[in-house]
Amino acid sequence: xxxxxxxxxxxxxxxxxxxxxxxxxxxxxxxxxxxxxxxxxxxxxxxxxxxxxxxxxxxxxxxxxxxxxxxxxxxxxxxxxxxxxxxxxxxxxxxxxxxxxxxxxxxxxxxxxxxxxxxxxxxxxxxxxxxxxxxxxxxxxxxxxxxxxxxxxxxxxxxxxxxxxxxxxxxxxxxxxxxxxxxxxxxxxxxxxxxxxxxxxxxxxxxxxxxxxxxxxxxxxxxxxxxxxxxxxxxxxxxxxxxxxxxxxxxxxxxxxxxxxxxxxxxxxxxxxxxxxxxxxxxxxxxxxxxxxxxxxxxxxxxxxxxxxxxxxxxxxxxxxxxxxxxxxxxxxxxxxxxxxxxxxxxxxxxxxxxxxxxxxxxxxxxxxxxxxxxxxxxxxxxxxxxxxxxxxxxxxxxxxxxxxxxxxxxxxxxxxxxxxxxxxxxxxxxxxxxxxxxxxxxxxxxxxxxxxxxxxxxxxxxxxxxxxxxxxxxxxxxxxxxxxxxxxxxxxxxxxxxxxxxxxxxxxxxxxxxxxxxxxxxxxxxxxxxxxxxxxxxxxxxxxxxxxxxxxxxxxx
Numbered sequence: 001x002x003x004x005x006x007x008x009x010x011x012x013x014x015x016x017x018x019x020x021x022x023x024x025x026x027x028x029x030x031x032x033x034x035x036x037x038x039x040x041x042x043x044x045x046x047x048x049x050x051x052x053x054x055x056x057x058x059x060x061x062x063x064x065x066x067x068x069x070x071x072x073x074x075x076x077x078x079x080x081x082x083x084x085x086x087x088x089x090x091x092x093x094x095x096x097x098x099x100x101x102x103x104x105x106x107x108x109x110x111x112x113x114x115x116x117x118x119x120x121x122x123x124x125x126x127x128x129x130x131x132x133x134x135x136x137x138x139x140x141x142x143x144x145x146x147x148x149x150x151x152x153x154x155x156x157x158x159x160x161x162x163x164x165x166x167x168x169x170x171x172x173x174x175x176x177x178x179x180x181x182x183x184x185x186x187x188x189x190x191x192x193x194x195x196x197x198x199x200x201x202x203x204x205x206x207x208x209x210x211x212x213x214x215x216x217x218x219x220x221x222x223x224x225x226x227x228x229x230x231x232x233x234x235x236x237x238x239x240x241x242x243x244x245x246x247x248x249x250x251x252x253x254x255x256x257x258x259x260x261x262x263x264x265x266x267x268x269x270x271x272x273x274x275x276x277x278x279x280x281x282x283x284x285x286x287x288x289x290x291x292x293x294x295x296x297x298x299x300x301x302x303x304x305x306x307x308x309x310x311x312x313x314x315x316x317x318x319x320x321x322x323x324x325x326x327x328x329x330x331x332x333x334x335x336x337x338x339x340x341x342x343x344x345x346x347x348x349x350x351x352x353x354x355x356x357x358x359x360x361x362x363x364x365x366x367x368x369x370x371x372x373x374x375x376x377x378x379x380x381x382x383x384x385x386x387x388x389x390x391x392x393x394x395x396x397x398x399x400x401x402x403x404x405x406x407x408x409x410x411x412x413x414x415x416x417x418x419x420x421x422x423x424x425x426x427x428x429x430x431x432x433x434x435x436x437x438x439x440x441x442x443x444x445x446x447x448x449x450x451x452x453x454x455x456x457x458x459x460x461x462x463x464x465x466x467x468x469x470x471x472x473x474x475x476x477x478x479x480x481x482x483x484x485x486x487x488x489x490x491x492x493x494x495x496x497x498x499x500x501x502x503x504x505x506x507x508x509x510x511x512x513x514x515x516x517x518x519x520x521x522x523x524x525x526x527x528x529x530x531x532x533x534x535x536x537x538x539x540x541x542x543x544x545x546x547x548x549x550x551x552x553x554x555x556x557x558x
Contacts, residue, residue, distance in 0.1 A: 006032045006252075008549075009274055009289040011259045011304060014111025016522040016538045017295035018237030018245075019154065023546035024293070025248040029553075032287060033245075034257040036279060036296070037088075037107030040114065042238035046228030048082050056081050076487055078104045078115075083227055086115060092437040095299075098446035102486030103299060109255055111297060112489070113236040115226045118208045118354070119379065120160050121532035122151050122171040126365065131528050134373055137327060137422040138498040140527050141508035144171070150540035157244075158235040158539065159214045161355070162206035170360045170532070177211045178204045179355045183347045184382035184410050189357070191471040200362050200467065205355045205379065208235035208536075215240070223352035234354070256280045258438060261308040262292055262317050264515060270558070271317075271515045277438055291517045291549050291558055295542070298328075298491035298523040302428050303443050305495060305505075305512075305520075318495060318505040318512045318520075325429055327422035327496050328447045329529040331488035335457050337464035337478030338413025341382065348384060348407060356381035359414070359467075361531050363459060372455040374421065377531045378464060380414025412473050416460035419531040420453055420485065422493055449483050457483060490534055492526035510545040517558040519545045 007029035010020045017033060024031045039045075053059045060082045062074065072090045073079040079087070088105035095103055106112045125144045132139035148171070155174040163178040181189065181204050189202035209219040210233060217240070219233030232239035245251040256279040263272045263286065273288035294301045302325055308317035318324045356379050362368065363375035385408025420426075426447035434442050449457075457480055465478045498504025501513035506525050512518040521542040523534060552558045 004285065004287045006030050006287065006289045007553075008032075008291045008293065009034065009287055010293045010295060011274065012111060012295035012297060012300070012522065013109045013237055013242075013253070014106075014295065014297055014522070015113045015116070015237070015535050016542045017111070017293070018113060018241035019539050019542040020293040020295055020521060020546055021245040021251055022241040023543050024550065025245045025250040027546070027550040028250070029550065030250050031245070032252040032254060032289075034259055034274070034276060034287070035109045035111075035253070035255045036258040036300075037109070037255060039109045039253070039255040040086075040228070040238065042228075042232070042243070043230045046230055048227040049224060049230050051082070072102065073104060075102045076104065093442075094434065094436060095442050096431040096434060096444035098444055099448045100484045101445040101447055102484055103445065103491075104486070104489050105297070105300075109253065110237040110242075114228055114238065116535060117533065118225065118234050119358070119533040120158075120173070120206050120208045120536040121358075122173055123147070123530055123532075123537055124169055124171050126169050127528065127530040130374065131422075136373070136528070138496060138500070138503050138527055141497055141499045147537075147540050147544070150544045151536065154536070154539040154543050158208050158240060159210040159217065160206060160536070161209045161211045163204055165201065165203055167201065167360060169365055173206060173536075175206075176209075176214065179207070179209070179211060179353050180204070180349075181357060182349045182382050184341050184344055184412060185357050188341075188382060188412060188471040188473070192359075192467055195470040199366070200359065202357050202359050205358045207355045209233055209354060219354065221351035221353060223354040225354050258440070259296065259304055260440065262294075262304065262515075262518060264308065264310055264317060266310065266312055269515065271518045277440070279438065282438065290553060291519065293546070293549075294518060294520040294524070295522045298494055299428060299443060299445070301520060301522055301524045302494035303430070306428070306430050307441070313514065317518070318514055320514050321502055321504055323496060323503065323505050325494050326424045326427045327493040327527075328426045328428060328445070328485075329420045329422055329492040329526065330485040331490045331529065331531065332418045332420055332449055332453050332457070332483060332485065333415060333487045334481045334483055335416040335418070335460040335464070335479070336413065337461065337468055337476060338380075338411060339468055339473040339476035341410040341412055341473055344410045357414075363456075363463075370455075370459065372452045374419040374452070374456070375531055376416045376418040376456060376460050378414040378416055380412070382410060382412035384408060384410050412468065414464055414468075416457075416464065417488065417531050417533075418453060418456050418460055419529050420449065422496065422528055423450060426493075428494055447485050449485065454483065490523070490529070492523040492529050492534060495520050495524035496527045497525045498527060509548040510541060519549055521545045
């Protein structure tokens with residue numbers, strides 16, 4: 001048992017788990033990181049990183065067999081021939097959809113830090129204060145001033161590319177040089193700014209890419225990020241936090257380790273460790289520690305907490321407030337607009353920029369008032385069609401080869417990212433009638449968009465088309481497809497933080513009210529969703545929580 005005793009346990013190895021491991025080990029704690037899936041070693045295991053579409057039997061696309069075997073993953077872009085092993089198996093790890101929810105997961109060391117879109121945006125108090133001002137959910141127990149130094153702290157290490165804009169709704173980060181807009185994007189941005197008198201802005205996306213050398217990492221503009229980057233160009237557990245943690249000599253990484261429950265001592269009112277099911281041998285193992293960080297990603301973290309039921313809290317660890325598993329959120333997607341732009345036929349661009357443009361939220365801010373609350377932003381971009389563009393006049397021969405050697409026309413398109421409110425009845429529970437490959441009860445998800453979001457989507461579509469037309473885009477079309485949650489892959493909530501243990505699962509330092517040596521710092525803690533990508537906020541809160549945990553540990557409070 002002595003070999004199974006640590007100062008800290010980190011459950012999960014994705015974006016927040018990597019940060020927890022880095023911070024805890026650098027502060028001197030002997031730590032074990034438990035990952036339910038396989039190991040992926042930086043560079044060595046990026047087996048697809050240098051391949052092209054023609055290296056695959058089906059050009060890297062999906063097959064009919066894959067569609068049959070992955071009924072959930074097939075709903076969007078993750079199902080493909082190139083990195084299928086990095087996505088969780090629908091067969092081995094099923095879930096129950098009381099209402100449709102598209103859950104796309106990566107069960108391996110690094111988690112979705114290897115697969116994420118890398119867009120990174122701060123929150124301002126305009127977001128932290130909305131719950132309180134509107135009487136929605138529970139008030140955030142923190143404000144921007146509490147998190148601002150931690151944003152700076154994680155940004156300097158992660159490497160965030162972007163441009164300083166001085167926007168009240170979107171605070172600037174500690175930026176590395178921004179990526180360039182294309183000529184079309186620059187002109188569209190200028191026309192939007194002029195047309196709306198500065199009330200709407202288009203900026204280059206803020207992304208976790210090292211645009212200059214940073215700790216041995218640098219982006220090479222290959223745009224093959226989700227196959228793993230041999231150059232460490234983008235921030236991931238493998239490229240950044242894991243090497244830092246391993247350098248301390250205090251980290252143990254154990255893959256194939258499914259944490260089934262957090263162990264709790266009701267007399268001490270503290271967690272004592274975790275129970276693990278070895279995913280390869282089915283052996284049950286216990287690990288003991290003074291503190292536990294839960295970073296399995298929102299829905300898996302909810303599962304762990306719900307499955308950690310005791311005779312004190314039959315609803316799971318952290319359930320005394322009746323909020324555990326509730327208030328599930330995601331960004332709602334599927335609203336888009338796009339068209340063509342003339343007059344740039346003599347222009348092109350260099351490289352494969354792994355980024356796009358961003359239009360920050362403008363609805364229900366600065367005097368604007370709609371028939372719904374909160375708002376949305378847009379991500380998109382403009383570029384020229386490549387060799388795959390249609391050439392209607394040719395289908396074979398010399399003329400066809402010459403035609404596809406020339407770039408096609410310029411297009412511009414964008415899609416909306418809308419905020420979902422924290423509804424109590426958008427929830428997850430344990431489905432005790434069904435089990436996964438390992439004989440464990442699976443998660444049941446019961447969540448949907450409601451009237452507020454459906455009203456918002458009308459503006460998301462109309463505003464997008466209006467802006468493009470105002471910017472001179474031709475043949476503008478748009479649509480609203482499949483308004484289901486999960487597609488944003490930004491699951492949040494289920495263990496929200498708050499000021500009162502009667503209405504929240506966590507306190508302001510991400511500690512479980514019912515077990516203060518348990519910290520939950522992935523998307524589970526979010527009390528609202530805003531409309532921008534949330535991963536940077538997870539990083540900041542994780543570093544802050546780790547600092548607090550070590551301080552409290554030294555004081556003897558944990």
